Amino acid sequence: MRPLAPRDLLVLAVLTDGPQHGYGIIKAVEERSSHDVLLDPANLYRSLRRMEADGWIDEMRRAGDDDRRRTYRITPRGRGILTSEVTRLESLLRGLRPSLAGGKR
Amino acid sequence: MTGYLRAYRALIALLPRSVRLHDGDEMLRTLEEQLAHAPNRRAVAWRAFLRFPKVLALEWRDVLVSGGIPAPLPVSRGSHMDAVTRMLKQSGRSLVRTPVFSLSVVLLLGVGVGSVTAIFTVVDHVLLRGLPYPAAERLVGIGDGVHSMPAMRDFEAMQSIETWAGAATDEANLTGAGDPLRVRQAIVTDGFFPMFGARAAIGRLLQPADSRGAATAVLSYGMWVRVFGGDTSVVGRTIRINDAPMTVVGVVDGRFALPEALVGTSVDVWSPPDPSEDYMTNRDYWMFRVAGRLREAATIEQARQEAKGVASARAREFPTKYTNSRGIIELPVRTFDEMTTGGVERPLKVFLGAVTLLLLVAGANVTHLILARGVARVREMALRRALGARTRSLIAQLLVESGLLGVTGGLVGVAIAYVGVRAFLILAPAGLPRAATIGVDARVLLFAAGVGLITAIVFGLVPALPLARGSGGPLRESGRSVTSGRSAQRLRNALVVGEVALSLVLVVQAGWLLRSFIRMQHEELGFRTTGIVTMPMSIPVARRAGAGSDAPDPAVWYQRVDAVRESLARTPGVQGVTFGLTMPLEWVGGVQCCWSTRPDFPGRDSPERPSATHHVTEDFFAIFAIRMLAGEAWSHSATMESPAPAVVSAQLARQVFGDAAAAVGGAFTLDQKQYRIVGVAADTRHYGADQPYGTAIYIPMNTIPLVPANVTIAVRTDRTDDALAADLRAAVWQVEPSVPVPTIRSIAEAARRDTAHRQFDAMLFGTFSVIALLLVAGGLAGTLLYMVSQQRRSLGIRLALGATPRALERSVLTSGIALAAAGVLLGALGAWFSGKLIEARLFGAEARDMQTLAIAVSVLMVVALAASWIPARRAALTNPMESLRSD
Numbered sequence: 001m002r003p004l005a006p007r008d009l010l011v012l013a014v015l016t017d018g019p020q021h022g023y024g025i026i027k028a029v030e031e032r033s034s035h036d037v038l039l040d041p042a043n044l045y046r047s048l049r050r051m052e053a054d055g056w057i058d059e060m061r062r063a064g065d066d067d068r069r070r071t072y073r074i075t076p077r078g079r080g081i082l083t084s085e086v087t088r089l090e091s092l093l094r095g096l097r098p099s100l101a102g103g104k105r
Numbered sequence: 106m107t108g109y110l111r112a113y114r115a116l117i118a119l120l121p122r123s124v125r126l127h128d129g130d131e132m133l134r135t136l137e138e139q140l141a142h143a144p145n146r147r148a149v150a151w152r153a154f155l156r157f158p159k160v161l162a163l164e165w166r167d168v169l170v171s172g173g174i175p176a177p178l179p180v181s182r183g184s185h186m187d188a189v190t191r192m193l194k195q196s197g198r199s200l201v202r203t204p205v206f207s208l209s210v211v212l213l214l215g216v217g218v219g220s221v222t223a224i225f226t227v228v229d230h231v232l233l234r235g236l237p238y239p240a241a242e243r244l245v246g247i248g249d250g251v252h253s254m255p256a257m258r259d260f261e262a263m264q265s266i267e268t269w270a271g272a273a274t275d276e277a278n279l280t281g282a283g284d285p286l287r288v289r290q291a292i293v294t295d296g297f298f299p300m301f302g303a304r305a306a307i308g309r310l311l312q313p314a315d316s317r318g319a320a321t322a323v324l325s326y327g328m329w330v331r332v333f334g335g336d337t338s339v340v341g342r343t344i345r346i347n348d349a350p351m352t353v354v355g356v357v358d359g360r361f362a363l364p365e366a367l368v369g370t371s372v373d374v375w376s377p378p379d380p381s382e383d384y385m386t387n388r389d390y391w392m393f394r395v396a397g398r399l400r401e402a403a404t405i406e407q408a409r410q411e412a413k414g415v416a417s418a419r420a421r422e423f424p425t426k427y428t429n430s431r432g433i434i435e436l437p438v439r440t441f442d443e444m445t446t447g448g449v450e451r452p453l454k455v456f457l458g459a460v461t462l463l464l465l466v467a468g469a470n471v472t473h474l475i476l477a478r479g480v481a482r483v484r485e486m487a488l489r490r491a492l493g494a495r496t497r498s499l500i501a502q503l504l505v506e507s508g509l510l511g512v513t514g515g516l517v518g519v520a521i522a523y524v525g526v527r528a529f530l531i532l533a534p535a536g537l538p539r540a541a542t543i544g545v546d547a548r549v550l551l552f553a554a555g556v557g558l559i560t561a562i563v564f565g566l567v568p569a570l571p572l573a574r575g576s577g578g579p580l581r582e583s584g585r586s587v588t589s590g591r592s593a594q595r596l597r598n599a600l601v602v603g604e605v606a607l608s609l610v611l612v613v614q615a616g617w618l619l620r621s622f623i624r625m626q627h628e629e630l631g632f633r634t635t636g637i638v639t640m641p642m643s644i645p646v647a648r649r650a651g652a653g654s655d656a657p658d659p660a661v662w663y664q665r666v667d668a669v670r671e672s673l674a675r676t677p678g679v680q681g682v683t684f685g686l687t688m689p690l691e692w693v694g695g696v697q698c699c700w701s702t703r704p705d706f707p708g709r710d711s712p713e714r715p716s717a718t719h720h721v722t723e724d725f726f727a728i729f730a731i732r733m734l735a736g737e738a739w740s741h742s743a744t745m746e747s748p749a750p751a752v753v754s755a756q757l758a759r760q761v762f763g764d765a766a767a768a769v770g771g772a773f774t775l776d777q778k779q780y781r782i783v784g785v786a787a788d789t790r791h792y793g794a795d796q797p798y799g800t801a802i803y804i805p806m807n808t809i810p811l812v813p814a815n816v817t818i819a820v821r822t823d824r825t826d827d828a829l830a831a832d833l834r835a836a837v838w839q840v841e842p843s844v845p846v847p848t849i850r851s852i853a854e855a856a857r858r859d860t861a862h863r864q865f866d867a868m869l870f871g872t873f874s875v876i877a878l879l880l881v882a883g884g885l886a887g888t889l890l891y892m893v894s895q896q897r898r899s900l901g902i903r904l905a906l907g908a909t910p911r912a913l914e915r916s917v918l919t920s921g922i923a924l925a926a927a928g929v930l931l932g933a934l935g936a937w938f939s940g941k942l943i944e945a946r947l948f949g950a951e952a953r954d955m956q957t958l959a960i961a962v963s964v965l966m967v968v969a970l971a972a973s974w975i976p977a978r979r980a981a982l983t984n985p986m987e988s989l990r991s992d
Binding site: 021022023026027038040041042043044045046048049069070 | 113116124127128131132133134135136138139142152153156157160161163164
């Protein structure tokens with residue numbers, strides 16, 4: 001499996017908090033990344049479409065919303081992907097820290 | 106929907122269908138929410154725009170690949186998908202590697218596309234878009250100018266027209282809503298609002314019942330917001346228009362697009378026609394502009410036939426009113442579209458032609474650059490061919506490169522167009538129809554991208570094709586064989602010749618327009634233009650009580666205006682005051698004001714030519730310094746005599762009496778009233794410097810048989826201080842406290858504005874020519890430089906054989922001049938013939954003069970000489986040893 005793009009990782013992480021629609025995702029990603037990752041609709045929906053095709057997320061409609069509004073939620077498979085990716089990154093960081101602490105010039 | 110969202114929607118429309126259907130709406134919604142919550146809308150929008158192209162490319166790649174197109178390439182080269190991405194990357198990289206080249210091409214395309222797009226935007230909005238009215242294609246306008254109420258009823262005999270609308274506009278005073286205001290009032294018939302599909306924002310619009318004497322009014326949306334603060338309780342309130350009370354019944358929807366051909370560009374208050382007997386039956390109240398809607402099955406040709414019938418029938422019944430020296434006054438029928446844009450269609454098309462020339466010159470320069478770059482690329486292409494690349498994929502890469510350049514150039518062009526349209530609208534003289542809605546939108550974006558792409562492909566890809574086709578030969582040959590081959594040099598030369606020719610056309614036309622402007626500025630107007638200010642105003646007079654007549658009393662009105670005149674005359678610094686229906690250089694609603702009449706000279710051969718009739722006071726001639734060639738202006742006391750005194754213009758006097766002196770003492774009748782000629786005034790160009798010296802009659806203001814809606818007061822003063830306007834207003838309000846004085850305009854300003862459109866033409870063409878000249882200089886210098894670098898070896902040999910540097914310099918200069926001369930020859934012919942197209946914009950006899958042509962030719966030759974000089978110097982500085990060693 002190839003590493004996840006930070007953007008996709010953030011989107012998945014946001015969806016673990018509960019289903020969201022497009023704008024909600026953009027906002028939450030912006031907040032979580034402390035305004036580092038600013039998404040635009042075209043890229044967002046391209047990511048969402050791919051993740052949906054891969055079975056990481058699926059679409060749903062919340063009761064009460066008007067029917068044009070579409071929300072996404074994370075699937076168990078997506079949760080698995082996220083967990084394994086976070087684990088991978090953590091072990092990567094663990095490997096890096098000593099060398100940074102060593103202060104290589 | 107905001108502009109950002111519209112633009113984004115246009116971008117989404119470019120996505121593959123499946124993507125668009127699945128996510129398009131959601132994307133738009135998401136952006137909408139982002140914009141709604143963002144502190145900086147622009148940043149959010151531009152982020153979305155700038156990131157879009159990449160996604161667009163990726164989406165198309167996915168769709169094309171998964172669309173089951175069989176991969177033509179062997180497996181070892183990777184999938185088709187990779188091939189497309191690789192090509193995009195490769196093209197991008199290759200363009201970034203040569204930043205000067207890429208930037209130059211993008212800028213050239215940007216300038217060309219930007220100019221064309223700017224003018225196209227204007228043309229598109231003014232000429233191409235359908236009018237926003239129901240069944241707009243069936244709307245027609247009847248008759249030039251204005252018609253009376255009974256004349257409009259004559260039209261109803263026409264079977265081919267199903268509904269009619271008439272509109273008369275005027276300035277009026279609005280009181281009863283705070284400070285007195287001067288407003289534009291439109292009097293419209295029942296059919297008007299339904300015909301143009303107007304809706305009410307609140308309340309209702311006018312109904313047929315209103316035309317039967319209900320004093321009702323409808324406000325424009327702008328007026329409602331500006332003056333009444335958008336207060337809905339305005340419905341039912343009473344306002345006073347020219348002192349007459351009217352009940353507000355509604356407000357027109359803010360989106361209603363005014364039918365400018367009928368009512369001009371602004372209306373504040375709408376009201377139904379006066380139902381009085383006089384108004385309904387008097388054929389002398391020429392005031393309504395008229396439009397009709399054809400029946401579904403009817404053609405405009407039928408309407409024209411019927412209008413002919415109406416014109417001759419009414420001429421038989423009222424020969425004095427509806428015939429003139431040329432016979433029956435016809436009733437031309439035109440489409441409403443034409444009626445709206447008639448006057449500007451030609452100039453706009455001329456502008457579009459001029460920018461197209463500019464685009465061609467810019468395109469030619471792109472070709473120069475591509476050819477020059479080709480040298481460097483021959484090796485690259487040959488190498489890739491040797492490594493097994495196919496012609497098709499090389500061509501594909503060139504195509505992608507051109508496409509990238511074209512789209513980027515198009516985008517730069519949009520930015521230039523955006524600024525250009527603003528500048529055009531600010532600088533263009535007033536009077537462009539439908540100007541209110543002009544702006545750069547999705548349609549224009551698409552146009553710019555398309556023009557950029559086509560230009561890039563025609564001027565960029567086509568000349569580069571030989572590279573890909575491999576006529577470059579095997580790898581070991583140097584690059585020279587392709588791009589310095591004879592055919593390439595011929596193409597290069599042809600391009601320079603073409604550029605020079607096109608530029609000359611632009612320069613010559615700019616020259617002619619400039620001369621027209623200068624010539625017009627020196628034109629004698631025949632009256633004083635300095636130290637006079639004019640003030641239009643309306644002084645309403647209540648209707649006469651009783652006596653069976655319901656028209657206001659002209660004598661009362663005259664006294665009140667005269668009181669204003671006296672009050673103004675007492676103002677410090679004022680040397681004289683006159684008033685009249687209109688003053689020189691004043692056009693009302695785009696037409697020459699004043700009653701154009703045929704005076705009848707008993708016992709004389711009437712010139713049978715309509716003369717402008719100016720109602721003025723006796724001081725008019727002194728204040729405007731119009732010379733009396735014979736006799737003198739009337740005295741005030743004489744105006745009450747019968748026959749009344751009058752002054753005629755010199756031209757009229759000559760035509761009827763032979764000379765000025767003979768005219769004094771002569772007599773004429775006008776509208777069944779007798780006049781005797783007491784003086785002959787020098788001819789003036791009352792309506793502007795490019796208007797002919799028309800025949801004119803001046804008659805005393807107090808002989809007008811009715812109360813005019815407007816009067817213009819002219820004040821002679823040498824004061825130019827800031828307090829002048831305030832003093833003049835104070836003087837008016839001393840005697841007429843509720844009369845608005847909206848504008849105080851100097852005649853000098855009016856004279857300047859009179860020449861504004863010629864200045865604008867000259868400036869626009871001047872700008873185009875300067876850009877074109879710069880491009881020509883660049884193209885010529887580039888071509889010669891390239892030629893010199895290619896011939897370095899032969900130049901070196903010639904030097905080694907004893908040629909002097911001077912001789913080399915001369916030979917390069919000669920090549921440059923020869924190319925320019927060929928272009929000039931071609932361009933001169935082109936300029937002469939294309940001059941016919943702008944002839945209508947030119948002014949004066951011999952407007953297309955040879956002198957200007959000669960000057961333009963010299964300008965181009967000087968530019969060519971200057972552009973050839975640098976390459977010539979370089980040739981002269983060739984070092985023989987170095988040049989022989991290299992390459």
